[in-house]
Amino acid sequence: MSIFEYNGSALVAMVGKNCFAIASDRRLGVQLQTIATDFQRIFKIHDKLYIGLSGLATDVQTLYQRLAFRHKLYQLREERDMKPETFASLVSALLYEKRFGPYFCQPVIAGLGDDSVPFICTMDCLGAKELAKDFVVSGTASESLYGACESMYKPNMEPEELFETISQALLSSVDRDCLSGWGGHVFVVTPTQVQERTLKGRMD
Amino acid sequence: MECVFGLVGDGFALIAADTSAVHSILVHKSNEDKVMILDSHKLLGASGEGGDRVQFTEYIQKNVHLYQFRNGIPLTTAATANFTRGELAIALRKNPYFVSILLAGYDKDIGPSLYYIDYIATLHKIEKGAFGYGSYFSLSMMDRHYRSGMSLEEAIDLVDKCIMEIRSRLVVAPPNFVIKIVDKDGAREYGWRESIKDAGVAAA
Numbered sequence: 465m466s467i468f469e470y471n472g473s474a475l476v477a478m479v480g481k482n483c484f485a486i487a488s489d490r491r492l493g494v495q496l497q498t499i500a501t502d503f504q505r506i507f508k509i510h511d512k513l514y515i516g517l518s519g520l521a522t523d524v525q526t527l528y529q530r531l532a533f534r535h536k537l538y539q540l541r542e543e544r545d546m547k548p549e550t551f552a553s554l555v556s557a558l559l560y561e562k563r564f565g566p567y568f569c570q571p572v573i574a575g576l577g578d579d580s581v582p583f584i585c586t587m588d589c590l591g592a593k594e595l596a597k598d599f600v601v602s603g604t605a606s607e608s609l610y611g612a613c614e615s616m617y618k619p620n621m622e623p624e625e626l627f628e629t630i631s632q633a634l635l636s637s638v639d640r641d642c643l644s645g646w647g648g649h650v651f652v653v654t655p656t657q658v659q660e661r662t663l664k665g666r667m668d
Numbered sequence: 669m670e671c672v673f674g675l676v677g678d679g680f681a682l683i684a685a686d687t688s689a690v691h692s693i694l695v696h697k698s699n700e701d702k703v704m705i706l707d708s709h710k711l712l713g714a715s716g717e718g719g720d721r722v723q724f725t726e727y728i729q730k731n732v733h734l735y736q737f738r739n740g741i742p743l744t745t746a747a748t749a750n751f752t753r754g755e756l757a758i759a760l761r762k763n764p765y766f767v768s769i770l771l772a773g774y775d776k777d778i779g780p781s782l783y784y785i786d787y788i789a790t791l792h793k794i795e796k797g798a799f800g801y802g803s804y805f806s807l808s809m810m811d812r813h814y815r816s817g818m819s820l821e822e823a824i825d826l827v828d829k830c831i832m833e834i835r836s837r838l839v840v841a842p843p844n845f846v847i848k849i850v851d852k853d854g855a856r857e858y859g860w861r862e863s864i865k866d867a868g869v870a871a872a
Binding site: 492497499500503521522526565 | 794803
């Protein structure tokens with residue numbers, strides 16, 4: 465079995481009208497066995513920037529700790545938060561540093577720029593960035609997620625409709641993947657507020 | 669065929685582990701204590717390769733003591749868990765320890781807690797968990813009978829149910845188990861569940 469499929473994960477981020485949504489599943493497993501159903505894969509970097517990390521759970525935790533450290537250092541030196549594009553370049557550089565012994569993670573980065581323009585991107589475990597205007601996906605359920613997002617997405621959705629769309633796309637995709645699921649965790653971020661919601665789907 | 673499992677109850681946490689030291693088909697001894705008392709209010713149940721288990725757990729124990737000597741106050745359970753994960757994560761890409769750990773502790777203002785740290789340094793706070801082949805049986809028994817805030821009698825009853833299940837359904841089931849608990853009065857051994865007593869060494 466691939467090392468990326470050891471723990472199981474599903475991540476998706478979508479762009480709306482002056483807002484974005486990022487969602488993940490909640491399962492932590494060790495191959496076929498489920499260890500926990502409340503594992504956190506999406507982390508806040510600052511109020512308008514979130515990163516989701518899929519793949520091997522130990523590298524998810526190590527990478528998040530390193531990124532939080534780098535961002536705090538940036539905040540101390542620059543006295544401001546990092547722009548999403550800058551952060552994506554930072555993640556890419558950190559991953560490529562380990563080119564010949566990589567972190568087994570695929571990040572999904574979602575943020576709101578200074579002008580409230582949403583930014584999303586994903587990259588592979590070596591830091592190859594993929595910018596997108598609509599949605600990005602990652603994890604063991606990524607193929608199902610591509611299909612679900614492609615059919616359910618439309619541009620310029622308001623936050624409420626965006627939440628519905630991303631939730632339905634996530635739940636229907638993880639239902640077809642045995643390694644991810646046990647509910648969902650959705651963040652919808654607008655220039656004024658962040659809404660965090662937990663989804664209950666098929667708990668299996 | 670190692671079995672380590674643990675759960676959190678009302679004001680206490682407990683860890684049960686088998687006590688067989690095995691090399692291939694030979695059982696060296698049946699009273700090997702795999703649940704280490706880290707300090708006054710912490711337990712560390714470890715399973716994995718023999719030498720790594722003893723070396724790594726002793727290393728953690730000595731570092732926990734060192735912190736208390738240097739700083740005059742003991743580490744919290746969460747801090748110990750993160751320290752242990754950090755050591756495993758650093759060693760992972762150099763000379764990995766093949767040891768999986770359940771860390772149980774009692775903190776005065778937080779209460780009891782249980783942490784799952786697997787051998788590739790995945791850390792998660794849990795209410796019930798297990799490692800080894802025995803986990804296939806004990807996790808299912810705990811899923812069925814566990815609820816939050818169990819009393820000590822109910823928890824020991826559940827532990828006994830798990831041990832019965834392991835004994836009857838695991839092909840090379842370990843004969844003896846040790847149960848240790850940690851609560852506001854400290855970490856201590858609760859009891860043994862023996863079905864084979866080691867014959868004493870005859871006087872020369």
